[in-house]
Amino acid sequence: MEKLKVNEAACISCGACVGMYPDLFGFVNNDTAEVIVDNIPEDRKEDAINAIEGCPTGAIGYEEEKVA
Numbered sequence: 001m002e003k004l005k006v007n008e009a010a011c012i013s014c015g016a017c018v019g020m021y022p023d024l025f026g027f028v029n030n031d032t033a034e035v036i037v038d039n040i041p042e043d044r045k046e047d048a049i050n051a052i053e054g055c056p057t058g059a060i061g062y063e064e065e066k067v068a
């Protein structure tokens with residue numbers, strides 16, 4: 001399973017992802033954006049790709065979920 005993540009170190013808090021998809025991204029704990037859903041539903045994968053491509057610093061990407 002792949003999880004969408006925001007690299008906090010790379011996020012410049014521009015708000016693009018949150019503005020485009022406020023149900024997928026949010027400013028929750030601090031000034032950097034976070035993914036606010038556990039997994040991106042199949043029908044939102046295209047939106048996730050749009051967000052990845054729309055992030056000016058490339059801070060959004062998929063990360064392999066670590067299996068304990």
Ligand code: SF4
Pocket residue numbers: 006010011012013014015016017018032033054055056057058059060
């Ligand atoms: S689009 Fe990228 S830089 Fe802008 S708030 Fe989202 S993650 Fe941060």
